[in-house]
Amino acid sequence: MEGYNFAYLDEQTKRMIRRAILKAVAVPGHQVPFGSREMPLPYGWGTGGIQVTASILGADDTLKVIDQGADDTTNAVSIRRFFARTAGVRTTTHTAEATVIQTRHRVPETPLRQDQIIVYQVPQPEPLSRLEPSRVQTRIMHALGEYGLMHVKLYEDFARYGQVSISYDYPVMVNGRHLMAPSPIPAFDNPKLDRMPALQLFGAGREKRIYAVPPFTSVRSLDFDDHPFHAIRAPHACGLCGATDSYLDEVVADDRGRRLFVCSDTDHCAMRREAGHVGADSLPEAAE
């Protein structure tokens, strides 16, 4: 594309971000500050994820972008088109075909491979932010590995509600050392992060932090020995493909308020339907 560098960012910026990524990979779960650039979209729209993707894309990569699991929402479409234009890379909606996957708030149902990279968009990189407002204090806590406060929060949840009240962005312990915010993915997706073969990168543009989980690293959701973590999903099957083990979205289907549960991961659902699976609420095949 005329007038722009490959994937929009200049080479010096990419070098700076890659250095941050290398540091992040070297210390799994540790937040590395980086010089977040002005991007052609405001904070809160995925600038961190976009900068990470821009820094690692190569001409031979195939890019998939999802937003809440769907390839066809406005943001996913916009970001995918942005990279198609500025990097000229191949794009896809199929998880298995992608080499780089940028995601907002979900992990694909299809298990990822060692040759893939997943880039998470992160609004708030600091897992202790709601418990300890002082960044100076949280930095000290991370440096010294003093995470008692987070367990106090879990204790309080159990004392008050009988269960942990955190349903997304559920804090995890990475490599047994750093407490990390996995981004607002549902707690249901947390187990997928544990020893994932793919490289996981996390970018927060507004907060100017990058962190990473290298392949095959232990990622453990915080819990108590007598109240172990377990993934929660709506107790329904996907209305379109019948899946009972995928994360579901609840959709209002018509003006009369009829509700439908469908797979949040659109690629996963489409593949299952192609393979012949059928759900109870299959919509008639509309002209596409």
Place this chain on the structure above:
Amino acid sequence: MIAEVVAPGALLSARSLALHFGRIAALRDVDMDIWPGEVLAIVGESGSGKTTLLNVLSGTLSPDCGSVACRNAGGVVANVHSMPAPALRALHRSEWGFVQQDPRRNLRMNVSAGGNVGERLMAQGARHYGNIRAEAARWLETVEIDPSRIDDLPRTFSGGMLQRLQIARTLVTRPSLVFMDEPTGGLDVSVQARLLDLIRSLVARLHIAVVLVTHDIAVARLLADRIIVMQDGSVIETGLTDRVLDDAHHPYTQLLVSSVLTA
């Protein structure tokens, strides 16, 4: 200046401590030791340097000269001000405790009583919810707080209860040395009496060493085995509590003792 000398059998030894705040000498050549299971009171009026001394001993403040050395449960001796920050913080969470005059400074006011007491356990790696809760309930009972209030927020507690909650939170890791800064300051007299009695019995039962700062001679007489009297940053008299208070030798000590109002 970096010294690691602890008197034989002692938990903590300070030698030649000096500290200036600008031109004001807060501490002048102060020595002290504390042994396991004994209560040492540091008394003096405002500006005597007693709270400064407590802060230097506990590692919160660094002296200009002199050293503070400690011996841990394993018998290892270390200099309090030159040990790495994580080590000092770990010490404060395990073998040491600090009871503040204002319990709100040491408690999390938006966390339940049980959470407050259990925090130090969780910080040390306790991961069994049921056990943590049971231990917290036990300690609430020990400090005479109704265990059914384990899920209540400290906001709903009275001043005396808050202080007892702070004590429970401090003792849960069974420290061997506890620093106390005017633990009964600001409390009603009857509440004070109950709290002092609690401190006395806990210290005796758990064999805890206590360094206690107070301006109240009566508190020192009640709780302390030994006493240090400070004036203008210097130690002017020290020894057995009843000896120093009943047979004061230094003019300032005599003045202090004779000024105590008796009911």
Place this chain on the structure above:
Amino acid sequence: MSTVALRAEALCKDFVLHLQGGLRIPVLSEIGLSVHAGECVALAGPSGAGKSTLMRSLYGNYRTDAGRILVRHRDEMVDIAAADPRTVIAVRRETLGYVSQFLRAVPRVAARDVVAEVLIARSAAESEARGRASELLLRLNIPPRLHGLPPATFSGGEQQRVNLARGFIGGHPILLLDEPTASLDTANASVVAEMILEAKARSTAIVGIFHDLDIRDRVADRLFHVSPIQEAA
């Protein structure tokens, strides 16, 4: 010839009252005293002669300016005048007991617990200690309904009896008694005299100040005269 339990040598003590312009009042001068196990020595002398001062010095409550105070503690002679505070505390816990003229007790602690504390400090079981405390209080005619109450509201005589119970329950080998029967009626004074005789029979060495001459004659083996240095003005 029984062993010497307590020996004071050449004790000297002045009081310096800085609040009265440094007024120096000599009280004890070259006092020497030996007490054997099983013996009761009564300090005698006019009021203000220094009997209480001597007794408090023997306990380590007052600091002497010169001299030694040797106490047989665990088969060794420990000099109370020169010992460090922790040693004095250890000697007091095990060996050297003291009953003052007035009860000074912690507020809000029950009479029974005031007495039992002595045994609990030596790691006795709480229930056993409380049991023995109650027994002793009963012997001193403190009725059971008072055992669970703090002594602050008791009469002077009752408080003194709690004080005595606390002093005697430990079975200390050396006892210092300052006016033990001062606020007691004849019957209770007699109980105390019996307790002193029993202690003597157990080889306890006793130093006492007795204003009640009958009691003194009953329990004391000899008198030790303390003379005032300065004539009263």
